[in-house]
Amino acid sequence: xxxxxxxxxxxxxxxxxxxxxxxxxxxxxxxxxxxxxxxxxxxxxxxxxxxxxxxxxxxxxxxxxxxxxxxxxxxxxxxxxxxxxxxxxxxxxxxxxxxxxxxxxxxxxxxxxxxxxxxxxxxxxxxxxxxxxxxxxxxxxxxxxxxxxxxxxxxxxxxxxxxxxxxxxxxxxxxxxxxxxxxxxxxxxxxxxxxxxxxxxxxxxxxxxxxxxxxxxxxxxxxxxxxxxxxxxxxxxxxxxxxxxxxxxxxxxxxxxxxxxxxxxxxxxxxxxxxxxxxxxxxxxxxxxxxxxxxxxxxxxxxxxxxxxxxxxxxxxxxxxxxxxxxxxxxxxxxxxxxxxxxxxxxxxxxxxxxxxxxxxxxxxxxxxxxxxxxxxxxxxxxxxxxxxxxxxxxxxxxxxxxxxxxxxxxxxxxxxxxxxxxxxxxxxxxxxxxxxxxxxxxxxxxxxxxxxxxxxxxxxxxxxxxxxxxxxxxxxxxxxxxxxxxxx
Amino acid sequence: xxxxxxxxxxxxxxxxxxxxxxxxxxxxxxxxxxxxxxxxxxxxxxxxxxxxxxxxxxxxxxxxxxxxxxxxxxxxxxxxxxxxxxxxxxxxxxxxxxxxxxxxxxxxxxxxxxxxxxxxxxxxxxxxxxxxxxxxxxxxxxxxxxxxxxxxxxxxxxxxxxxxxxxxxxxxxxxxxxxxxxxxxxxxxxxxxxxxxxxxxxxxxxxxxxxxxxxxxxxxxxxxxxxxxxxxxxxxxxxxxxxxxxxxxxxxxxxxxxxxxxxxxxxxxxxxxxxxxxxxxxxxxxxxxxxxxxxxxxxxxxxxxxxxxxxxxxxxxxxxxxxxxxxxxxxxxxxxxxxxxxxxxxxxxxxxxxxxxxxxxxxxxxxxxxxxxxxxxxxxxxxxxxxxxxxxxxxxxxxxxxxxxxxxxxxxxxxx
Numbered sequence: 001x002x003x004x005x006x007x008x009x010x011x012x013x014x015x016x017x018x019x020x021x022x023x024x025x026x027x028x029x030x031x032x033x034x035x036x037x038x039x040x041x042x043x044x045x046x047x048x049x050x051x052x053x054x055x056x057x058x059x060x061x062x063x064x065x066x067x068x069x070x071x072x073x074x075x076x077x078x079x080x081x082x083x084x085x086x087x088x089x090x091x092x093x094x095x096x097x098x099x100x101x102x103x104x105x106x107x108x109x110x111x112x113x114x115x116x117x118x119x120x121x122x123x124x125x126x127x128x129x130x131x132x133x134x135x136x137x138x139x140x141x142x143x144x145x146x147x148x149x150x151x152x153x154x155x156x157x158x159x160x161x162x163x164x165x166x167x168x169x170x171x172x173x174x175x176x177x178x179x180x181x182x183x184x185x186x187x188x189x190x191x192x193x194x195x196x197x198x199x200x201x202x203x204x205x206x207x208x209x210x211x212x213x214x215x216x217x218x219x220x221x222x223x224x225x226x227x228x229x230x231x232x233x234x235x236x237x238x239x240x241x242x243x244x245x246x247x248x249x250x251x252x253x254x255x256x257x258x259x260x261x262x263x264x265x266x267x268x269x270x271x272x273x274x275x276x277x278x279x280x281x282x283x284x285x286x287x288x289x290x291x292x293x294x295x296x297x298x299x300x301x302x303x304x305x306x307x308x309x310x311x312x313x314x315x316x317x318x319x320x321x322x323x324x325x326x327x328x329x330x331x332x333x334x335x336x337x338x339x340x341x342x343x344x345x346x347x348x349x350x351x352x353x354x355x356x357x358x359x360x361x362x363x364x365x366x367x368x369x370x371x372x373x374x375x376x377x378x379x380x381x382x383x384x385x386x387x388x389x390x391x392x393x394x395x396x397x398x399x400x401x402x403x404x405x406x407x408x409x410x411x412x413x414x415x416x417x418x419x420x421x422x423x424x425x426x427x428x429x430x431x432x433x434x435x436x437x438x439x440x441x442x443x444x445x446x447x448x449x450x451x452x453x454x455x456x457x458x459x460x461x462x463x464x465x466x467x468x469x470x471x472x473x474x475x476x477x478x479x480x481x482x483x484x485x486x487x488x489x
Numbered sequence: 490x491x492x493x494x495x496x497x498x499x500x501x502x503x504x505x506x507x508x509x510x511x512x513x514x515x516x517x518x519x520x521x522x523x524x525x526x527x528x529x530x531x532x533x534x535x536x537x538x539x540x541x542x543x544x545x546x547x548x549x550x551x552x553x554x555x556x557x558x559x560x561x562x563x564x565x566x567x568x569x570x571x572x573x574x575x576x577x578x579x580x581x582x583x584x585x586x587x588x589x590x591x592x593x594x595x596x597x598x599x600x601x602x603x604x605x606x607x608x609x610x611x612x613x614x615x616x617x618x619x620x621x622x623x624x625x626x627x628x629x630x631x632x633x634x635x636x637x638x639x640x641x642x643x644x645x646x647x648x649x650x651x652x653x654x655x656x657x658x659x660x661x662x663x664x665x666x667x668x669x670x671x672x673x674x675x676x677x678x679x680x681x682x683x684x685x686x687x688x689x690x691x692x693x694x695x696x697x698x699x700x701x702x703x704x705x706x707x708x709x710x711x712x713x714x715x716x717x718x719x720x721x722x723x724x725x726x727x728x729x730x731x732x733x734x735x736x737x738x739x740x741x742x743x744x745x746x747x748x749x750x751x752x753x754x755x756x757x758x759x760x761x762x763x764x765x766x767x768x769x770x771x772x773x774x775x776x777x778x779x780x781x782x783x784x785x786x787x788x789x790x791x792x793x794x795x796x797x798x799x800x801x802x803x804x805x806x807x808x809x810x811x812x813x814x815x816x817x818x819x820x821x822x823x824x825x826x827x828x829x830x831x832x833x834x835x836x837x838x839x840x841x842x843x844x845x846x847x848x849x850x851x852x853x854x855x856x857x858x859x860x861x862x863x864x865x866x867x868x869x870x871x872x873x874x875x876x877x878x879x880x881x882x883x884x885x886x887x888x889x890x891x892x893x894x895x896x897x898x899x900x901x902x903x904x905x
Contacts, residue, residue, distance in 0.1 A: 073533060388821055388822075401831075401833070403833065403835070403836035404836065405836060406803060406804070406834075406835060406836055408834075408836075409832070409833060410831075410833045411830070411831060411832045411833065412842070413828070413830045414827070414828065414829060414830070414844070415826070415827070415828050416825070416826070416827035416828070416844055416846055417824070417825070417826045417827075418816075418824065418825045418826075418846040419821070419824045421818045421819060421820050421821050421823065421848045422821075422848055423818070423847065424847035425827075425844070425846045426845050427827070427829070427843060427844040428841070428842075428843045429829075429831065429841055429842050
């Protein structure tokens with residue numbers, strides 16, 4: 001089956017030519033000298049006013065990074081990156097540390113307004129039901145503002161930039177930073193450890209349900225800079241938090257590097273829901289420019305009955321290299337991964353997940369939808385493994401891909417590793433699994449087989465999208481009408 | 490890749506020492522092996538079968554004159570028998586082939602996988618075979634020939650040495666044949682590194698069974714490269730019981746439209762056996778169909794590996810490819826590693842893969858036990874049905890019966 005017209009048009013709207021967030025903001029910036037060496041690491045640490053232990057941690061990571069090689073296994077091709085040819089720190093000069101929103105450079109506020117990000121803490125309008133979202137806005141290398149801090153404080157929730165957390169809550173940072181993604185985990189994660197500049201920190205105390213959605217909006221603005229953010233979310237026993245991130249960047253001919261690390265820790269009975277709408281600049285129609293997105297995201301279900309759920313809608317970046325993973329350590333813990341990855345133009349996506357079952361009765365579910373068009377390459381790469389002691393581990397994986405046109409590619413590379421006799425893994429990559437009953441029901445009501453299939457599959461994609469909180473889901477909603485008719489494994 | 494140069498393992502050192510004696514025209518192939526040495530887990534294709542760690546030693550190549558002491562597991566089957574002893578064709582132990590089929594042996598230089606247009610792929614195990622193989626067996630099935638009885642190629646290794654058999658099969662247009670590639674014999678410490686190349690013309694119907702019934706302590710590395718023309722049918726079967734360490738590589742390519750390939754495999758492992766099947770099905774042309782079915786039964790501390798890849802090249806529209814891998818893990822010490830892969834460059838195709846790993850169905854087991862079957866018997870019955878799904882695809886009754894009997898024997902040994 002070939003993709004239906006409606007889907008083709010929807011994807012066209014997401015084409016690289018249609019990138020709406022490609023504007024730049026002219027600002028005076030404070031930059032580190034170009035290049036990457038120990039002095040730059042010291043410079044960043046000094047700029048952030050970090051304690052000695054943090055600087056030592058960074059320097060150790062940097063020295064280790066120098067001995068490592070770039071990974072080659074992903075199905076992405078790009079010219080060798082010259083890590084000395086970019087700036088590792090760029091911060092808007094005016095009002096370096098704004099106390100309130102009024103102190104923030106209006107140009108930056110304008111930028112966020114254009115992007116549609118609510119930075120003002122709007123009061124709830126009478127009679128209008130809108131839910132609140134707290135935002136941490138990260139602009140190039142620094143967090144410019146975090147909203148609703150006070151209100152969150154009342155609930156005991158800590159939501160601030162990681163730089164502030166290092167100063168104000170060193171005991172938490174020391175305990176958890178690098179505990180999910182070790183310093184030497186991989187090439188880009190180690191680089192991030194050395195040069196990360198900002199990011200968000202979330203701490204949900206025991207038994208607390210975070211009163212509002214938390215979100216971080218990342219914007220790369222400066223030329224020639226890389227963005228290295230670090231996010232750390234800790235959900236104490238019995239707590240719940242839903243967090244979402246969005247990202248955009250200006251249209252430029254050069255490739256910019258974004259290497260983030262996200263660590264999630266869920267203790268007993270805690271639940272973390274992490275959603276991403278990734279829309280970095282994907283490069284132009286000839287494949288020039290765009291963000292190299294090399295991201296390490298990992299969640300640790302450390303406690304019993306904990307749950308971590310990743311939802312991602314990926315439409316941007318020239319190259320995506322990203323595997324949000326769950327370590328299911330606690331007994332009865334659960335990991336979920338829902339993904340829609342759309343690639344167009346010359347984009348290259350190599351994304352997926354890892355579900356590492358270590359505890360007893362752990363379950364995981366992977367739903368991945370890849371859509372490739374233009375001359376893009378879209379790869380799902382996922383690993384599911386059951387440790388010897390992971391009795392009764394269960395996994396269900398479903399990954400479908402859709403190709404639009406003859407010049408793109410869609411690839412599936414699952415790894416299933418089981419070392420336990422009671423573990424049950426099921427992997428399927430086909431659309432033929434639509435329930436016969438459902439089909440029959442729809443057809444009885446007069447739908448053709450194709451219409452019925454489209455209806456059922458569409459309903460299913462909506463399920464994935466509905467995992468996203470309503471806020472920020474605008475981009476995602478556009479994808480709703482994409483049908484996965486004609487999917488291949 | 491790490492930039493630290495690792496030390497050579499014992500097996501590598503032995504192979505390097507043996508390499509000094511290879512004939513001058515084989516030096517190039519040997520150099521290709523040396524380039525990377527034995528593959529290890531950082532090499533994606535060998536991620537689950539780390540030869541550097543698993544291959545403890547490399548015995549010297551076998552000398553001529555080995556004596557066969559075992560009988561073929563298919564001795565009762567009415568077939569044309571060809572015998573290859575320690576990698577070398579032995580005409581005295583082989584029967585004549587019927588009209589339309591011919592056989593010859595030579596010491597021609599074999600493909601080491603470096604030729605991109607060849608049937609094989611660049612790989613150190615293939616390069617080793619090309620370097621050490623000194624006898625190539627060529628079998629030709631003429632156009633329009635229909636060989637009724639199966640041709641049984643016995644590849645026997647007679648002792649604790651290395652054998653490097655090489656077989657080339659050429660099948661003409663409109664021909665029909667059934668070939669059995671039977672790996673037999675061997676001993677603890679034996680190393681078998683064999684390569685079979687199969688070229689099929691158009692409108693061919695070809696059945697191919699590969700048997701691995703060698704000694705449980707031997708190492709078996711086998712490669713099969715196949716290509717076929719248009720409107721043909723290829724049915725490949727694998728039955729793996731032997732070898733402490735075995736890896737079977739399949740490189741299959743469609744070169745003509747509207748052809749069909751069915752590849753199935755049954756693999757029964759126990760103790761500390763490690764068996765790997767690595768499969769690449771290359772849909773280079775439109776309108777072809779492929780079906781792959783792999784079944785693994787893993788007992789004790791055994792390890793099963795299945796890496797299957799379907800490639801759909803640009804323009805290979807209307808491709809229909811389905812791959813299924815099922816594994817039953819009987820004990821906590823056993824491991825199954827599955828990697829079913831799809832690589833698709835055409836938009837009008839129907840491709841899918843499925844993979845399952847799990848224990849025997851508790852409900853079914855309960856049902857059988859409720860009917861009075863002891864646990865061991867109930868399990869054996871279910872496993873037999875599970876393996877049977879792969880075996881039933883064999884289109885030769887007597888051979889299928891023999892393999893079913895082998896399965897029963899394996900299951901009996903298990904419950905005993």
